[in-house]
Amino acid sequence: MKQERRLRILIAKPGLDGHDRGARVIARAFRDAGFEVVYTGCHQTPEQIVSTAIQEDVDMVGLSILSGAHTYSFPRIMELLRENQAQDITVIGGGIFPLEDIPKLKSIGIKEIFEPGAKLQEIIGWVRANVKPRRALTA
Amino acid sequence: MNIIDQVLAGEVRATARLLRDIDDQVESVQSILKALYPHTGRAYVVGFTGSPGVGKSTLVDQLALKYRREDKTVGILAVDPTSPFSGGAILGDRIRMQRHFLDSGVFIRSLATRGHFGGLTRSTNDMINVLDAMGKDVILVETVGVGQDEVEIAHSAHTTIVVTIPGMGDEIQAIKAGIMEIGSIFVVNKADREGSRKTVREIRNLIDLGMRRREENGGWEPLIVETEAVKGRGIEELHQAIEKHKTYLFSNDKGQLDDVLRKRATNQLVETLKDEAFKTIMARLQVRGVTIETLVQKVLEKETDPSSLVQRILGEELR
Known part of the structure; x- marks a missing residue:
């Protein structure tokens, strides 16, 4: 059998804001980059996001957030991933963040934060360089 | 615990990873599938097909809810198309299934076609077997939804549901040859729309026309159910229709279930x-x-x- 490992990514919007244009644009860009993108829509709780990430066996979760709720939802998501022994899944964020929050988010394990103005090619390039499909189970 | 025991114990992460390796055609899954195979055959498999936008995901969501209320565990495989240009895919069927995300009795997996034709993926049958071995009582499979020639699901499911909506142009355009012949049940969704009765009549006529072939084949007469899935209307009737078909298959005096299993084995x-x-x-x-x-x-x-x-x-x- 020939192996064809595809990168699988979950794009999710935690919290209450319903502005999902950014999430949709990035989902589309990732598709065009050849990734398989699971898109779950708005208003996701950290619990829903982590459960989806595990069931779908994604390599990366991209969190889109504009509401400021990242100070709650991002740490909670990281905590839930750890509780489920799924801390190998890369987590990145995109949206609007106060500058002083970015180092805090990185310190809890968020690998990268993309702010407004980030180019799609830049984000895709980052993913290609930093996220690899998980190794096969028993190979 | 090895991967086989983990799957048999219903462990989510291990199962999810195995499904990934199956999808990626990793060589080592062969021996795992072989070990799991004797543990399959318990789950009831229901397939949903029909054009994009007719409401397959919403019906799957509602039916999953119905089965959960009966305390049955549910596995869902939902297929979306892979872009032939980039090889990437957006898998969005989960959007309609959010209420099940935290229910440990429901396992949902989104799949991309990856160039496979027929409505499913190359990996779907193996994945059905894994969810079966994992202990799911019911497995709901949603095809990619192109609408005319994706009859593969009929070889994988016990009950195949063909979904349409009123007013698809020449009404029956959406469910002509091929797909018309695989339905154990026909659902006219969005039945609040104008023309629903007419669509039901046209399907009824087509079923009647196919009567003789059916009599030769053991005589299941496809049922037609009107639903309004977003509001949950008609789900009870759909559930009953599935039960009826299941009873028919398992009544076994004509070996209908054997036919389904034989077809599935042959196809795979x-x-x-x-x-x-x-x-x-x-x-x-x-x-x-x-x-x-x-x-x-x-x-x-x-x-x-x-x-x-x-x-x-x-x-x-x-x-």
């Missing part, structure tokens, strides 16, 4: 044989430095035609 065997034969031949050619590209070049340069070339290759490789 034939598909695997095709896949593996192709790979084996390509691997042998590779050794001699021949690739698909070099073969294509011969055809493009009119040195030979595709059929003759294939005959020649088979003659050399399968002696």
